[in-house]
Amino acid sequence: MPVSLQTRFAFVITFSLILHTLILTLFVVRVLLRRNRQPASRIAWILVIIAFPIIGVLAYILFGEVNLGRRRAERMRRIVAQIPELAYDSDRLLIPPEIPEIHRHLFRIGKSINGFDPVAGNRATLMADSNAAIDAMVADIDAARHSVHLVFYIWLPDNNGLQMAAALERAAARGVICRAMADDLGSRRMIHSSHWRRMQAAGVRLVRALPIGNPLLRPLRGRIDLRNHRKILVIDDRITYSGSQNCADPEFRIKAKYAPWVDIMMRFEGPIVRQNQLLFASDWLAHVDDGLDAELRRPVLATESADGFPAQVIGTGPMVRASAMPEVFESLIHSARDELTITTPYYVPDEAMQSALCAAGYRGVRTTIVFPARNDSFVVGAASRSYYADLIAAGVRIFEFEGGLLHAKSLTLDGAITLIGSANMDRRSFEINFENNILLYDPELTKTMRQRQEHYIAHSRPVTADMVDAWGPGRRLLNNSIAMIGPIL
Structure with missing residues (x-):
């Protein structure tokens, strides 16, 4: 007896519903089985997948998992394992007596991430503004004698x-080895310009960090929005820069309506430079076979800067534990006794970080956070403001900077500790991006940083x-x- 059209239609509908349910169930189970995911993240993804089945599943495939790609991840692990350990010419560099016992645990957190000890004997200068930072970098490159890594x-x-x-180009022309790396997404305008080709022709060794390739195929080999967010310059293994500064004008013409971009950058000399050198090497060698052994195996010298302050590089990303950068921030926040001042453009915390900031306010710490009044990410700006009421109720002072987009990422603690670098206080920096920061103990330099933070507050x-x-x-x-x-997010 022939099957009626109505019966066929019912079969198709039933089969479609079963398939739909099966697919959603498989993705929900995958969300539940993924390692290193906070419960809030699991709940959010499950809600998105169930509420918007097609869009939710597609979004999870593209952005739901921190996936570098198997080959890329294997190469990065192999490279990190092969990078030589730091060798210092003085034990005093590794046992900085300047760090009071009350702060030493903060540097132990940092060491657990990259294996870098806090090293003594460093000096630093806080750059006046974005243009001054670029001018100083260019001057140092023009004075380079051996190598420039960027x-x-x-x-x-x-x-x-x-x-x-x-x-x-000038440095390469006089025989300096120049290695420059730029993120393939963030720097695509430069990478696809004639200027990039001209640098190559001049002898500058160039690498596209985390190349995207075919954007349609990229999700099959790793997450497309997983980016190298670092900002590092190392010159002659003697000078390094760290902070929020990208290689661009403060007018930031790709998002001109939010300009000027207000950044913060420090120029460092001393043993801390080698730690940034190693961090750069881990990025560089993950993309190209270009040995740096000779530069990395030289002992780190105390030199004439042995009377400087102790500092430590902290590099995070998908190749270290997902909780690494949140642990740094939360440890600093919980350690505050008198004063805690933070500037960040992007604030999308987990519950532990929000609770830590509220606890600082409740226990009487003078806690201040400065955000941009106008955020280039509407979504992040809206999410950030959802946390304002609880922070203010806890006694945290909130300011919104009105002199442009405050892009500076800084934290000062009790007039003695400073954290500066590329990491924002959001989940992208915590779980997805490769980031670099420097943690230091120096009351004088922290005082200078506090003055800069007060300048931001005065314009907020x-x-x-x-x-x-x-x-x-x-x-x-x-x-x-x-x-x-x-x-x-």
């Missing part, structure tokens, strides 16, 4: 970006409880709804 997340073919390119508007209470239900609904999916 990695930036964003390198634009604008005034400052081309100044850097020209300095590298305070956010009060009355202002937050005055937000309408629509705005609160939007902020809180976006914050709900914060674990997957």
Whole structure:
């Protein structure tokens, strides 16, 4: 007896529902089985997959897992294992007596991430602004005698970006080994420009960090938005820079309506330089066979800067434990006794970090956070503001900077400890991006950093409880709804 059209239709519908349910179930189970995922992240992904089945599943395939790609991950592990350990010419460098016992545990957290000890004998200068930082970098490259190593997340073919390119070309022309790396997504304008080809022709060794290749096939080989967010310059194994500065003009013409970008950068000399050198080498050698053994195996000398301050490089990313950078921030926050001041453009914390900041306020620590008034990411800006009410209730002072997009990532603690680098206080920096920071103990340099932070505060508007209470239900609904999916941003 022939099957009726109605019966066939019912069969198709039933089969489709079963297949739909099976696919959703498989992805929900995968979310539950993934390692190193916070419960809030699991819940957020499960809600997205169930509420928006097609879009949710596709989003999870593209962005749900921190996946470097098997071959890339294996090469990076092999390279990191082959990089020689640091050798110092003085035990005093490894036992910095300047660090009080009350702060030493902070540097133990840092060592657990990369194996870098805090090393004594460093000096640093805080750059006046973004243009001054680029000018200083160019001057140091022009004075380079042996090597220049550089990695930036964003390198634009604008005034400052081309100044850097020209300095590298001049250095290569006089026989200096120049190795420059730029993220394939963040620096795509420079990479696909004639300036990139001209640097290559001049003898600058160039690498595209985390190349995307075919964007349609990229998700099959690893997550497309997993990026190298680091900003490192190392010159002659003697000078290094660390901070939030990309290789671009503060006018940041790709997002000009938020300009100027307000960044912060420090120039370091001393044994800390070698740690940044090793971090650069781990990135460079993961992409190209270009030996750096001779430079990496030289003993680190105390030299004339042995009376300087102790410092430590902290490099995080998908190749270290997912909780590494949050642990650094939370340890610093919990350690605050008198004063804690933070500047960050992007704040999408996990529950532990939000609780740590609130606890600092409740125990009487003078806690201040400065955000940009206008964020280039509407989603992140809205999510950040969902946390304002609880922070203010705990006594945390919140300011919104009005002099441009405050892109500076800085933390000062009790007038003695400073953290500076590329990491934001959001899940992208914590779990996805390769980041670099420097943690240091020096009351004088921290005082200088505090003055810069106070400059930001002076150009900011305070956010009060009355202002937050005055937000309408629509705005609160939007902020809180976006914050709900914060674990997957």
